[in-house]
Amino acid sequence: MFRNTRLHDRLPNGMIKGASAAGSTVQPKEDRMLNWASAALAVCTALMGIACSAAPDEVGVQGTYDGTWKQGDATGEAQAEVIALGGNAYKVYLTRKIDAKRTSKAELEGKAEGEKLALAGKVGDTEWAASWTNGEIRGQAGKDLAFELKRTVRKPPTLGKAPPEGAVVILDGKSFDRAVKRDGADWKLVGDGGVQVPTGGIRTKEAFEGNLDIHLEFRCNFRPTSRGQGRGNSGFYLPNGSELQILDSFGFKPSPGSCGAFYAEKPPLANASLPPMQWQTYDIEYRTRSRKGKKTGKPWVTVLHNGVKIHDGVELRRSLRKAQMYLQDHHNPVCFRNFWLVPVEGK
Numbered sequence: 001m002f003r004n005t006r007l008h009d010r011l012p013n014g015m016i017k018g019a020s021a022a023g024s025t026v027q028p029k030e031d032r033m034l035n036w037a038s039a040a041l042a043v044c045t046a047l048m049g050i051a052c053s054a055a056p057d058e059v060g061v062q063g064t065y066d067g068t069w070k071q072g073d074a075t076g077e078a079q080a081e082v083i084a085l086g087g088n089a090y091k092v093y094l095t096r097k098i099d100a101k102r103t104s105k106a107e108l109e110g111k112a113e114g115e116k117l118a119l120a121g122k123v124g125d126t127e128w129a130a131s132w133t134n135g136e137i138r139g140q141a142g143k144d145l146a147f148e149l150k151r152t153v154r155k156p157p158t159l160g161k162a163p164p165e166g167a168v169v170i171l172d173g174k175s176f177d178r179a180v181k182r183d184g185a186d187w188k189l190v191g192d193g194g195v196q197v198p199t200g201g202i203r204t205k206e207a208f209e210g211n212l213d214i215h216l217e218f219r220c221n222f223r224p225t226s227r228g229q230g231r232g233n234s235g236f237y238l239p240n241g242s243e244l245q246i247l248d249s250f251g252f253k254p255s256p257g258s259c260g261a262f263y264a265e266k267p268p269l270a271n272a273s274l275p276p277m278q279w280q281t282y283d284i285e286y287r288t289r290s291r292k293g294k295k296t297g298k299p300w301v302t303v304l305h306n307g308v309k310i311h312d313g314v315e316l317r318r319s320l321r322k323a324q325m326y327l328q329d330h331h332n333p334v335c336f337r338n339f340w341l342v343p344v345e346g347k
Contacts, residue, residue: 054114054115055088055112055113055114055115056112056115056117056132058084058086058088058222058224059084059222059275059276059277060135061082061084061090061112061117061132062082062083062084062090062224062250062275062276063081063082063151063152063153063275064079064080064081064082064151064152064153064154064274064275065079065080065081065082065137065149065150065151065152066078066079066149066150066152067079067080067137067147067148067149067150068147068148068149069096069145069146069147070145070146070147071144071145071146072144076096076097076098076099077096077097078094078095078096078097078147078149079094079095079097079149080092080093080094080095080137080149081093081250081251082132082137082151082251083250083251083252084222084224085224085225086224086225087111087225088111088112088117089109089110089111089112090109090110090111090112090117090119090132091107091108091109091251092107092108092109092110092119092121092130092137093105093106093107093251094106094107094108094128094147094149096147104123105123106121106123106128106141107121107123108120108121108128108130108139109121110130110132112132115133116131116132116133117131117132117133118130118131119131119132119137119139123141126141126142127141127142128140128141129141130147135150135151136148136149136150136151137149137150153278154274154306156274156279156280156281156306156307157307158215158281158283158304158307159217159279159281160217160338161215161281161338163215163338163340163342164342166342166343167340167341167342168206168340168341168342168343169339169340170204170325170339170340170341171195171202171336171337171338171339171340172193172337172338172340173189173192173193173194173195173337173338174193177205178204178205178206179202179203179204179205180202180203180204180205180324181198181200181201181202181203182198182199182200182201184199185198185199185200186198190335192279192337193337193338194217194219194279194335194336194337195335195336195337196333196334196335197234197327197328197329197333197334197335197336198329199329200329201326201327201328201329202326202327202336203324203325203326203327204324204325204326205324206324207239207322207323207324208239208322208323208324208325208341208343209239209288209295209320209321209322209323210288210295210343210344210345211286211287211288211343211344211345212239212284212285212286212341212342212343212344213283213284213285213286213341213342213344214282214283214284214286214340214341215281215282215283215284215338215339215340215341216236216281216282216284216336216338216339217279217280217281217282217336217337217338217339218234218236218246218279218280218282218334218335218336218337219276219277219278219279219280219334219335219336219337220232220234220246220247220248220259220276220277220280220332220334221248221276221277221332221333221334221335222248222276222277223248223276223332228257229247229257231247231248231249231276231332232246232247232248232276232332232334233246233247233248233330233331233332233334234246234247234327234328234329234330234332234334235263235327235328235330236282236325236326236327236328237325237326237327237328238284238286238299238301238316238325239286239299239320239321239322239323239324239325240298240299240316240318240319240320240321240323241318241321241323242262242263242265242299242316242317242318243262243263243328244260244261244262244263244282244284244303245257245258245259245260245261245262245263246259246328246334247259247273248273248275248276249271249273250271250273250274250275250276251271251273252271252273253271254267254268254269254270254271255267258271258273259271259273259305260272260273260303260305260310260311262311262314262316262317265316265317266311266314268303268305268310268311269309269310269311269312270308270310272305272306272307272308272310273305273306274306279337280305280306281304281305281306281307282303282304282305283303283304284301284302284303284304285301285302285303286299286301287299287300287301288320289320295320295322296320297319297320298315298316298317298318298319298320299315299316299320300313300314300315300316301313301314301316302314327339
């Protein structure tokens with residue numbers, strides 16, 4: 001029969017009255033505490049093991065990698081663009097510089113398992129294999145081609161460029177006197193002098209129509225599971241209404257809808273995009289014509305994206321007009337900063 005064991009039935013050593021040391025299933029108090037501590041330590045160790053083997057941060061893996069390749073006695077430069085696709089999956093475009101005129105390209109794919117990322121691809125009949133660990137890619141192709149690259153962070157040459165004397169400053173992270181948002185929307189500062197595009201976008205308070213030199217810095221949000229126009233989408237509208245596309249196009253081929261394109265008008269000459277979550281720059285020369293003292297015809301523009309010329313004196317499709325400039329809200333938390341312009345009449 002069961003016996004109600006009261007507190008005063010326990011002996012000082014934790015045993016119950018009437019129970020033998022050999023046959024009792026009740027452990028001494030000190031032993032029970034030791035077992036609980038051991039169990040807790042085991043759980044913590046297991047959790048630490050899980051954390052230690054967790055997949056690497058996708059933002060830290062994506063990006064540009066520079067390095068070298070070696071095949072027999074031949075060596076050369078190599079570069080790779082690692083694109084995050086969501087779910088710890090990645091695509092890698094690797095380019096080897098053979099000589100001054102020739103390059104060789106390979107496409108690899110892979111998914112992170114634990115702290116490492118295994119990559120594989122095939123060029124012709126040659127199998128390519130590589131692994132990513134702690135910001136470095138090492139791999140081989142065929143019997144004797146080896147390559148190794150390390151992640152680098154590139155900064156545009158005009159990043160943080162100060163507005164010259166006489167510039168019209170639209171965004172400087174401090175004042176919004178020359179910027180207009182929709183009623184009810186909020187200015188959300190994000191650090192580094194940046195502001196997240198509010199609901200309804202941002203318009204310049206003033207309207208413009210003449211010759212302008214424009215500087216704008218932007219940062220696309222990280223949305224790896226999205227594709228095409230769903231990745232870090234926004235746009236910069238010039239006074240004539242043409243949209244200079246803002247998009248996370250890192251690693252993708254230029255198109256009429258990619259970053260740097262005049263949307264649905266002209267693709268960029270090259271894809272100069274940096275990875276999302278890195279600040280990028282547009283430097284724009286916006287030029288107009290006058291006839292009998294009046295602006296007429298269509299503007300033409302030269303655009304540098306992160307220091308790379310992507311449009312060179314191209315005429316835009318839309319005609320001149322006097323209007324505000326606009327930073328688009330396309331339901332992505334794209335950020336802007338250091339937006340200013342200089343009227344350059346006479347150029």
